[in-house]
Amino acid sequence: MDDATFTPLGLDHVVLRVRDQAASRKFYVETLGCTVDRVNERISLVHLRFGEHFIDLVPLDPAQPVPAARARMDHVCLSIRCDDLKRLADDLRARGRACRG
Numbered sequence: 001m002d003d004a005t006f007t008p009l010g011l012d013h014v015v016l017r018v019r020d021q022a023a024s025r026k027f028y029v030e031t032l033g034c035t036v037d038r039v040n041e042r043i044s045l046v047h048l049r050f051g052e053h054f055i056d057l058v059p060l061d062p063a064q065p066v067p068a069a070r071a072r073m074d075h076v077c078l079s080i081r082c083d084d085l086k087r088l089a090d091d092l093r094a095r096g097r098a099c100r101g
Contacts, residue, residue: 005084006082008080010052010079011076013053015056015058017058017059017060028050032050036048037054043058044059046058
């Protein structure tokens with residue numbers, strides 16, 4: 001990938017699917033020292049600040065079987081600086097990577 005396409009800035013956030021959102025929130029706040037940045041009740045998301053980064057807690061779907069512990073990571077979001085998103089998306093598509101937008 002062309003080095004000028006984007007500049008990595010760091011980890012923005014991770015999203016974890018949890019069985020007990022209240023217990024998980026308590027652990028991250030009381031044990032790890034996170035602070036609650038905001039709560040989005042519409043999508044049942046607890047947005048925790050951990051230093052310069054975020055951990056989002058979303059509930060597991062109770063209708064679905066509980067996944068193995070390693071499958072509870074919903075996603076990781078990396079932060080980048082990019083002057084030309086279309087160019088970056090075209091470059092990723094040319095490499096066989098799916099891009100939205």
